[in-house]
Amino acid sequence: MSDLVYSIENIFSTEAREGALGQKDAEKYYIAPYQRGYKWGATNPNDAVWLLISDINDAFTGDEEEYYLQYITVKNNELDGVRVLEVIDGQQRLTTLTLLFAVIGHLLKDPKPAISAHKLKYGVRDKVDDFLGHYIYSDIDRLLETSWEELIEKHPEYNLQDIFYMYNAVQCIKNRLSEHESLLEFHQFLNERVMLIFNVIEKGNLASEKVFSNLNTNKVELTSTELVKGLLLTRAGREKGTDKNDRHFKEILELRSTMGRQWDEIENWSESADIRTFYFSKYSEPMEGIITLLAYAFKYTPEKSKNKYSLFNFFQAQIKREGISAQTFFNKLRQIYHLLKDWYESPKIHNMLGYILFHKGAQFSLSSLIPLMEIDKIALQKKLSQQILQVMDFDVSDLSYGEENTRIHQVLLFINVFATDTQFNFTELEDRKWSLEHIFPQNPDFLPTKLAHRDLELLNKLLPSDWEARVRSKLTLEFAEDIAENKITELASKINSDSCELTNEEKGLVYYSINKVKLNSIGNMALLSGSDNSSNSNGLFDAKRHNIVDLISRGSFVPKHTYDVFAKLLSQEMESDLTIWSEKDIDAHESWMIKRIEEIKGDMVK
Structure with missing residues (x-):
């Protein structure tokens, strides 16, 4: 069973235990005739060779634990009786790494051959192979001291596009690294901590040319989620039985196809706006939130180093060192997805969990969800009720704006969320950034002239x-x-x-x-989005009431409690005149809030 990710050192290793070549009993990589020639530019900072060195060096100087390159895709093959790994995609990258190790060996005056020496074979490009063998593997010192014109004069047969680009690449690498202050450490980082995604095309009747033409050429760096997906799908397809013939190739493809569709279903769900906001608003990649939850379920502890690939490293270590199967991880992922989906679609649990997640000062995190996944729905609702009652354990009548803004927000959100049994729209709450609104304005310029x-x-x-x-x-x-x-x-x-x-x-x-x-008591407060709050300016009650009606007519989301306040629908003790908001109205509103909060709390403890 080959790995999904190898260090660059192990990409070129023929050792059976760790090396990509060794695990496949192959001696070298083979670049077939259908591949285009080597054509990575190296003469300016935007060229591919230059950028590769810059990216690796940035990772090195930034003290990143690991740096991941894109895929190379290979297929088992045989050439002249010798086992090789035919490179379907990634030959430019592989060739550049070969050149890079050769130049570093020259700069470090290392008498041993570079780890990449004699590991690359170009099909129907005899002159390229000759150039690699004569100069790159054996006499890189002389090549670096020779101009292109001198080289072509001596070897006119080398006047080929592939060799021209290889020559420019080694000169660029030498110029970029000759003054490197920590070249030995850089070399070690390159060997051990630069990783390459290794994709092996299994047995099958797909021609290499067809595979090559269908590969994704997008060079955007892979996310941790994409790496975990590749790891789980690759491993799970190989895990049944120890004999590689136990599972037919077609069966493996069917299994991976099924898992891939299930993964896409989970990913599409997590990408929807409401789900992204509700569960994963703190994650740039919503699917990574579910992957993090999956990791927490298996006792994952985030690394202090903030390594962006720490999630992938965790799963790979669990599979390789702890012996947990990829299928186990995938089954747990599906279980977590179905639980989150069920919670979201259940109005009562949705509102309770949403309040815990979104109230001002909330300390709830993804890891806090794990214990909740281990209990049934009745116990879950009881647990959430207890946490909500702890948040609301204070005297509402003592609250004053400016001193207790967080708790005022908690009270108003509590009343809005649990006003009815319908599912509350937390997306609007998060997207519009609700703020505290004084029903009767508090600023000195509130009065008209x-x-x-x-x-x-x-x-x-x-x-x-x-x-x-x-x-x-x-x-x-x-x-x-x-x-x-x-x-x-x-x-x-x-x-x-x-x-x-x-x-x-x-x-x-x-x-x-x-x-x-x-004016600063809870009876004079309501919630509005920041922009809607600003649109109210410092107008008196009647002006604000008309503005709120206008906001609703234009599609703005006004919380139900706020609308009911400005329509004076909450208490018969309020004055009937809709044009004013008096001290009597403030007192009546506060009394209604205290009573309503106690009613909701009573329902929660039943």
């Missing part, structure tokens, strides 16, 4: 009976006593009239006098 009778009626309900004494204590610090009294008298006259215009100073005095405790 011109106040009508309704506005003045509302102000008189919000101003405490001792407002004049409060203003007097403020003004006498700034003005003479007679000036302060004149200002108070003029302001009192205005707010007791049928209509008036207030100066900015007078608006500031009114705001200073309003009961801030009431």
